[in-house]
Amino acid sequence: MAELESKSTFTGQFTVQFTGQCPAPINSNERVQLAHGGGGKLTQQLIDNVFLPHFSNAALNQQGDGAVLDVGSQKLVFSTDSYVINPLFFPGGDIGSLSVSGTVNDLAMMGATPKYLSLGLIIEEGFLLSDLDTVVASIASEAKKAGVQVVTGDTKVVDKGHGDGLYINTAGIGVIEHNQVITPAQITPGDKIILSGDIGRHGMCILSQREGLSFNSELTSDVASVHQPVLALTSAGVVLHCMRDLTRGGLATSLLELAQTSALSFTLNSDVIPVSNEVQAIGELLGIDPLYVANEGRFVIIAPPEQEQSILDILATYDATQGAITIGEVVTPKPGEEGLVSIMNAYGVPRALSMLSGEQLPRIC
Amino acid sequence: MAELESKSTFTGQFTVQFTGQCPAPINSNERVQLAHGGGGKLTQQLIDNVFLPHFSNAALNQQGDGAVLDVGSQKLVFSTDSYVINPLFFPGGDIGSLSVSGTVNDLAMMGATPKYLSLGLIIEEGFLLSDLDTVVASIASEAKKAGVQVVTGDTKVVDKGHGDGLYINTAGIGVIEHNQVITPAQITPGDKIILSGDIGRHGMCILSQREGLSFNSELTSDVASVHQPVLALTSAGVVLHCMRDLTRGGLATSLLELAQTSALSFTLNSDVIPVSNEVQAIGELLGIDPLYVANEGRFVIIAPPEQEQSILDILATYDATQGAITIGEVVTPKPGEEGLVSIMNAYGVPRALSMLSGEQLPRIC
Numbered sequence: 001m002a003e004l005e006s007k008s009t010f011t012g013q014f015t016v017q018f019t020g021q022c023p024a025p026i027n028s029n030e031r032v033q034l035a036h037g038g039g040g041k042l043t044q045q046l047i048d049n050v051f052l053p054h055f056s057n058a059a060l061n062q063q064g065d066g067a068v069l070d071v072g073s074q075k076l077v078f079s080t081d082s083y084v085i086n087p088l089f090f091p092g093g094d095i096g097s098l099s100v101s102g103t104v105n106d107l108a109m110m111g112a113t114p115k116y117l118s119l120g121l122i123i124e125e126g127f128l129l130s131d132l133d134t135v136v137a138s139i140a141s142e143a144k145k146a147g148v149q150v151v152t153g154d155t156k157v158v159d160k161g162h163g164d165g166l167y168i169n170t171a172g173i174g175v176i177e178h179n180q181v182i183t184p185a186q187i188t189p190g191d192k193i194i195l196s197g198d199i200g201r202h203g204m205c206i207l208s209q210r211e212g213l214s215f216n217s218e219l220t221s222d223v224a225s226v227h228q229p230v231l232a233l234t235s236a237g238v239v240l241h242c243m244r245d246l247t248r249g250g251l252a253t254s255l256l257e258l259a260q261t262s263a264l265s266f267t268l269n270s271d272v273i274p275v276s277n278e279v280q281a282i283g284e285l286l287g288i289d290p291l292y293v294a295n296e297g298r299f300v301i302i303a304p305p306e307q308e309q310s311i312l313d314i315l316a317t318y319d320a321t322q323g324a325i326t327i328g329e330v331v332t333p334k335p336g337e338e339g340l341v342s343i344m345n346a347y348g349v350p351r352a353l354s355m356l357s358g359e360q361l362p363r364i365c
Numbered sequence: 366m367a368e369l370e371s372k373s374t375f376t377g378q379f380t381v382q383f384t385g386q387c388p389a390p391i392n393s394n395e396r397v398q399l400a401h402g403g404g405g406k407l408t409q410q411l412i413d414n415v416f417l418p419h420f421s422n423a424a425l426n427q428q429g430d431g432a433v434l435d436v437g438s439q440k441l442v443f444s445t446d447s448y449v450i451n452p453l454f455f456p457g458g459d460i461g462s463l464s465v466s467g468t469v470n471d472l473a474m475m476g477a478t479p480k481y482l483s484l485g486l487i488i489e490e491g492f493l494l495s496d497l498d499t500v501v502a503s504i505a506s507e508a509k510k511a512g513v514q515v516v517t518g519d520t521k522v523v524d525k526g527h528g529d530g531l532y533i534n535t536a537g538i539g540v541i542e543h544n545q546v547i548t549p550a551q552i553t554p555g556d557k558i559i560l561s562g563d564i565g566r567h568g569m570c571i572l573s574q575r576e577g578l579s580f581n582s583e584l585t586s587d588v589a590s591v592h593q594p595v596l597a598l599t600s601a602g603v604v605l606h607c608m609r610d611l612t613r614g615g616l617a618t619s620l621l622e623l624a625q626t627s628a629l630s631f632t633l634n635s636d637v638i639p640v641s642n643e644v645q646a647i648g649e650l651l652g653i654d655p656l657y658v659a660n661e662g663r664f665v666i667i668a669p670p671e672q673e674q675s676i677l678d679i680l681a682t683y684d685a686t687q688g689a690i691t692i693g694e695v696v697t698p699k700p701g702e703e704g705l706v707s708i709m710n711a712y713g714v715p716r717a718l719s720m721l722s723g724e725q726l727p728r729i730c
Binding site: 027029031032034036037043046047050066069072073078079081118120122123124126127128129130132133137140150151152154155161169173175362 | 392397398400401403408415416431436437441446448481484490493494495497502505517518520521524526527528532534536538
């Protein structure tokens with residue numbers, strides 16, 4: 001179990017595993033920063049120094065967006081996420097739809113069919129009941145679309161000034177209904193990297209909604225549950241090596257994670273990565289690279305080259321993935337260059353992507 | 366499916382079911398109050414008017430502290446709770462141990478063996494990393510004691526001023542490893558009501574820690590995972606009709622819930638209900654009835670009278686339940702008096718308990 005495997009928990013989501021590492025000592029005055037929740041290096045430090053040392057006796061072979069559990073003869077996937085997005089309502093969705101599709105997508109990325117959700121609400125005193133009703137309706141609607149049942153829940157109310165309207169936690173249970181093993185360990189040189197659609201819309205949309213940054217824009221979040229196209233692939237017998245949703249840290253962070261975990265390198269073709277004109281424009285205006293911006297309905301598939309066309313054909317038939325396109329491939333790294341992700345511009349000049357130390361945008365999910 | 370069954374969700378915890386009821390219209394100016402999270406009548410209104418209408422298509426036969434799911438040939442229980450306790454650290458425990466034992470106990474009350482937990486942390490910017498480490502250590506320690514694995518997690522950080530140090534959500538998966546059905550519907554006239562130990566220590570302990578209410582007291586919370594004694598009962602083949610932990614709203618609220626759900630009446634013997642001298646004294650000083658004060662390691666068992674002695678004998682062998690005692694019994698209600706819980710004083714004079722409309726103490730779990 002290599003140390004690198006814990007890196008796959010980049011979203012601030014951690015799945016427990018034993019690294020055999022001694023934790024770094026904790027400075028008694030050190031405090032949590034926003035970036036500790038941003039999915040970058042500080043999140044990884046929190047996981048390595050605080051979580052993993054205490055949970056080192058738990059299941060060893062977990063990685064990715066959830067834990068695989070053997071229950072009876074079934075393989076279940078169990079995953080959780082808390083949602084603290086600000087603002088709660090945004091073009092294309094709200095914290096309710098996000099809290100369903102986010103966890104549904106985590107299960108789907110593990111190759112599981114999402115089945116059940118739990119719902120934990122932490123509501124700030126004074127929150128409008130009508131807003132709560134809107135969010136709950138949105139949860140119910142997205143759950144129905146995603147074919148999952150919200151089967152258990154809990155409500156807590158905190159004093160005014162000790163929350164931010166509404167925080168939501170969902171935990172999800174999915175069932176793996178095929179025999180494929182879909183993990184970063186399966187990634188092989190020669191594999192194709194397929195992106196499910198244009199990037200950066202969720203993060204840029206949230207940014208444009210924030211106070212003082214109101215663009216007069218038609219931009220909507222890409223938030224969506226994507227388990228249907230994913231399950232269509234596994235049902236059709238398409239061989240997939242790895243999948244990953246492109247949430248906190250965006251495409252660049254996700255691919256860096258996967259390259260590091262698999263100890264391989266990826267080359268990407270900059271020209272084909274789909275970015276909408278609006279995302280491009282906002283990014284240029286604010287100096288934010290869409291490659292690092294969070295998505296909530298986008299993912300990558302890494303699969304053998306002979307599967308590429310089948311994957312693209314199937315993804316093209318679903319709304320959420322109709323813009324899927326091959327953006328690069330996995331290569332054998334030069335010695336010492338494991339984990340490199342390089343992106344070629346139109347002239348074939350490569351640039352190595354690097355991991356952000358903090359986060360560009362706090363509280364985008 | 367009677368409307369009353371949704372009442373079993375008294376802790377603010379709701380398990381989805383269809384009541385066939387139309388929701389009350391939501392007033393556009395109405396706001397969430399602290400008492401909406403307190404487990405009393407307002408929590409029930411929130412569940413009836415906001416949650417159930419939207420989730421009415423979900424599993425019908427769920428009630429209690431979690432949802433029973435058929436997965437393959439296994440019966441799983443799935444439950445969630447968020448923890449927003451203030452203060453985070455208190456005599457006898459902290460938010461970490463509470464977030465494990467609270468969810469473990471919910472699973473145990475459904476007769477399930479707790480197996481896996483998810484862990485969602487919402488941390489306020491500026492929280493001391495050393496405090497986080499203490500809480501995570503406490504989670505790991507309690508999980509080890511309870512025999513559950515923390516298999517997946519998530520960390521979010523919210524801006525300073527938009528949290529209260531730390532909120533925790535845990536969701537738990539348990540497996541039902543026996544053939545008993547343990548629900549309020551099994552409660553039968555003649556059943557004995559057995560209490561697992563003295564009441565009111567958790568709530569009174571939290572109260573005594575709150576700013577301005579510092580008693581010079583040795584009082585510690587009763588927070589504990591109680592699945593071991595519970596599973597010892599089912600393993601021994603003891604027949605149990607119903608179990609319920611005595612969290613928000615305390616013994617009185619839990620029993621009123623169960624009496625209403627089963628449409629039977631309960632009579633309790635006031636003299637035998639164990640209350641420590643300290644809890645009694647604080648209660649008298651502040652005018653708070655220990656019957657309504659939250660516990661985090663106490664529960665009731667309702668079981669046929671021929672099982673009473675076996676239950677008491679087994680519970681007596683565990684630290685967490687060594688003070689278990691029979692406190693009353695289930696009776697056939699007079700017509701129109703279904704759901705009554707009456708408590709007899711030393712002179713045999715009965716007093717009917719009533720449901721609190723709000724909560725005595727906010728944020729005790």
